[in-house]
Amino acid sequence: MTSILPRRALAAIAMLACGAVAALPGTSMAxxxxxxxxxxxxxxxxxxxxxxxxxxxxxxxxxxxxxxxxxxxxxxxxxxxxxxxxxxxxxxxxxxxxxxxxxxxxxxxxxxxxxxxxxxxxxxxxxxxxxxxxxxxxxxxxxxxxxxxxxxxxxPNQTLTEPLADLVKKQAGGVQRVAILARNDLFPLAIAQEMEKSAKKRGMNVLYFEKYAIGTLDHASALSQIKAVAPHWIFATGYINDLILIKKQMSDLGIEAPVVTMVAGPAYKEFVSALGKSAENVTSAAWWHPAxxxxxxxxxxxxxxxxxxxxxxxxxxxxxxxxxxxxxxxxxxxxxxxxxxxxxxxxxxxxxxxxxxxxxxxxxFGPTGQVVSLDPPVFQVQKGRQVVILPAGIKQGDLQLGVK
Amino acid sequence: MLSLQILANGLVLGGLYACIAAGFSLVWGVLNVINILHGSFIVLGGYLAYYAYAQFGIHPFVSILIAAPLFFALGYILQRSLINRMIAAPVLLTLSLTFGLDLMLSNGMLVAFTADFKKLTLDPPLGVLNLGGIALPVDRLFAMVLALALTGLLYLLLSRSRIGRAIVAVRMDREAAALMGVNVKRIYAVTFGLGALMAGASGPLLAMIFPISPLSGPVYLGKAFVICVLGGLGSVPGAMIGGLALGVVESFGALWFGPEHAITLSFTLLILMLLFRPTGLLGRTGYA
The missing domain is CATH 3.40.50.2300 (Response regulator)
Known part of the structure; x- marks a missing residue:
């Protein structure tokens, strides 16, 4: 891997050069x-x-x-x-x-x-x-x-997991076994930990909780282990490319579960178009939705x-x-x-x-500077569209169970 | 049962890895050129397959046949016109050259295809083969078989054909080969063309499995480095063995130490190999 070093050095020189050029005309502010x-x-x-x-x-x-x-x-x-x-x-x-x-x-x-x-x-x-x-x-x-x-x-992250956990508990009482797979990165890991708390608080068992490294190209091992614990609810976190790959490999390994939640990815159109039918019924939450x-x-x-x-x-x-x-x-x-x-x-x-x-x-904004006044929507991919299922005031549909 | 599934996962992943590394290893071994472009060639092959499928419904397996001659020509021309001028220069200079070309190619792809992740999703999907409880995704299985076939063909070419023997001869001793009447520059161009062909042909395979982005090139390149060190440079069977070994090690690493340590494990292995067996698993003897 020594040859990576000169590459870095080259990149640094290129950066410096670009910076020098960019600094010339950029300073004339209106x-x-x-x-x-x-x-x-x-x-x-x-x-x-x-x-x-x-x-x-x-x-x-x-x-x-x-x-x-x-x-x-x-x-x-x-x-x-x-x-x-x-x-x-x-x-x-x-x-x-x-x-x-x-x-x-x-x-x-x-x-x-x-x-x-x-x-x-x-x-x-x-x-x-x-x-x-x-x-x-x-x-x-x-x-x-x-x-x-x-x-x-x-x-804060728990404002995404709490309403979702409430909804699942209410509408799918049989959901007991939870598996969580998180990208080892600040936000994806933090929200996975919130999910673990939300699940435990409602008496569900978290049977699998593992992190994967940034840049992971293959999730088959982790998913095989998840399959072995037969979870009712699979919660995977990461960014869109991670989650496309994870969902694809879940289908590859024949993993099905009543509830599959992914954060953050399904809010993006690219997630649905990349996965087609296998995105169906995946739930997610986000801080905003056009609905x-x-x-x-x-x-x-x-x-x-x-x-x-x-x-x-x-x-x-x-x-x-x-x-x-x-x-x-x-x-x-x-x-x-x-x-x-x-x-x-x-x-x-x-x-x-x-x-x-x-x-x-x-x-x-609250005393720490973080907004406290929003009620983030929960949604689900249904027939290729992101359908809002929470909060009740703006919901466009109900939670559907079963993800293939 | 779980171990068997993990082994199967590792082997099919390893097939893909072998595919990624074979051309890279060949070019490095024969030309002593570290081809930074290799990762971006794979990505470009992926885009070719993506658009061929999205626009014309051409199956990615067919795209491989289209990509192979195109990339061979691209590699051949690139070597003849540019890289051959630098070939005698120290390895850092050719590395800089391919690094610069890679910047141009990946940024060109960024402009042409945008940075949004694309995914080639077959409709209907190829499905999953269930072998006594072990799930084997058919697309990966196909990819592995094709990877094996491609690497096998490359091996046959190198060991049986006249041009292949010439490549090996140049790899062993450039001066002696030239004295025997081998046109070294042409052999270099053919070798680089073959390396590009392998990259371009693995693109469609990988596009069925991984999301495509103009910037995934370095990820593939990083894997190619590890595999070359594991298997031994310039050896086609070495790339195969190295790829399979890496796939299996990563899979079991994820099982035993948790998925977050799978990559750490593969790089630890890399360092250990460099320390104790720098020639790779297959050593320097089996050139072809």
Whole structure:
């Protein structure tokens, strides 16, 4: 493997070269523009996620600018996002964050993707007292560091597992045996642990709980062991490519169970189109779903209008990642407008005090900076569509049992 | 029972691994070129199969036959036009060259196909073979048989045909082969073409099993490295043995130490092999 080393070195040189070139024209900033830094995994394995975040953020920027910009006191200012690619490499996300603050001199920040990178980068943004919105970090470990400048729009992980466990307990009383397979990564592991708690709390037996390493190409061994314990409920966590592979291998090994839940993947259209029939009846939960309906005073006006605008721009329905990145912009805009200034401390205080309605749902941050006001939907793939089965107020169908 | 299932899982996985590594090992062994492009060739072959199936309903097994000559030509031209100019340079330079080409290819694929994961899902699926309680997914089984067949063909080519003997001769001693009238540059191009062919032909096989993304190349490449060290460089049977060994080790590793340690185990094995048997399981003797 020694030959990997020069490859890394080459990559580093290439990075430096690109950085030098990029720094030349990038510094001429327009007068009176609010600049927001966004370190994203634009290349590397997480690049599909970065694409989603960019979709949401760009839609917000476009919509806000079309309305004249963000109102800061008496004047309106245009807004611009400065993207930096951290190549799906968390240490590089931290460097990119520092570069955005110290060299690009951005006014505010969006966190990098996922709980792990958001947590790592938050120590930098906190040091510079930079108000930071995390679009895709849900694990409580991100917010329990006593930081004052970090705010996140995802509720804690157990808000996803608890309602689902309640529903399964109520509608499928026979579900007793649970198997959990988790990607060894901050969010996927944290939500698996919440699932274990939710199951045990309801008297179910967790017969199998194992982690798999990032970059695993084969799950046949783990799944064979799961098959051997004949679980009623299989709970697998990871990102979309992991979960496509796991579900495919479950079908390969002939594993069937009344309930199969996967987080996070089935919310994405690609999951369903990649798996076809074998995605049927897989349940999942997410922080948002295009079926929710809220009327808001933000630039989008309502969930329906957001969906419509998103569809007009990208030709598809938004998923929760795309919506949460758009709402990160909305939340920041509302805080700047409430503060009436770009002063970082004032905007931070406005975020902490926020209690408002957005197209994404009601937004109010708890003492740690994590949102506490949302009720995440549970849904199931039925006939190739994601159908909301919880909360009762917006449900489109009922839980179906049996996953092949 | 569980152990038998795990062994079966490991063997079919190993077949895929052998397929990934055979061409890489050949090019490294004969040309002394570490072909960083290898992983991206596999991915490109996967996309070929994906679009052939999605657009024209061409079965991935048929795509293999389409991919094979295309990739051979691609590899041949690449070697003749670019890599041959550098072939006498130190290994780091050819590595840089293929690394640069790989950057271009993977970013080109990123632009052409986007980063969204695609999956070739056969309709109807090939199903599962149940051998006395041991589940064997038919697509993997097919892939393994084809991988064995492809590697077997490559082996026959190298050991029986004139051109194959010439490749082996060049591998053993370039100067002597040239003195015997072997056109070394052409042999290099043919060898690189064969390596690309193996990569391009395994693409459709892997596309049926793994989600495809322009950025999965390095994952395959990493496996190819381990397998080459396990099996021995430049040896086709070595790639086969190395691939099967890695598949079985990873499967049992996941069973015994938990799935999170399966990869750790394979890299531990790699380090141990480098320390105690750097020539690989089959050593340097069996070139072809």
């Amino acid at each position: 007068q009176g523009t609010i600049r927001i830094g966004a370190p994203l995994p634009i290349t590397g394995p997480l690049s599909p996620e970065a694409k989603k975040l960019q979709n949401g953020m760009n839609l917000w920027v476009e919509t806000a600018n079309k309305a004249g910009g963000i109102k800061v006191g008496a004047k309106k200012m245009k807004v611009e996002i400065v993207y930096v690619d951290y190549q799906s490499n968390t240490p590089r996300a931290v460097q990119a964050t520092e570069k955005l603050i110290t060299q690009d001199k951005v006014d505010f920040l969006f966190s990098p993707f996922g709980s792990g990178a958001a947590k790592a980068a938050s120590s930098v943004s906190e040091k510079y007292e930079m108000p930071t919105i995390a679009a895709t970090a849900s694990s409580e470990q991100v917010y329990d560091q006593g930081y004052k400048y970090l705010f996140g729009v995802y509720t 929710v309906r809220y009327t808001s005073k933000d630039v989008f006006g309502s969930t329906e209008n957001f969906n419509k605008m998103f569809h007009a721009k990208y030709g598809t329905e938004p998923d929760y990642g795309e919506a949460s990145s758009a709402v990160s912009g909305v939340v920041l805009q509302l805080a700047i407008e409430a503060a009436g200034t770009l002063d970082k401390k004032a905007v931070r205080d406005a975020l902490a005090k926020m209690n408002t309605m957005t197209f994404f749902g009601p937004i109010k």
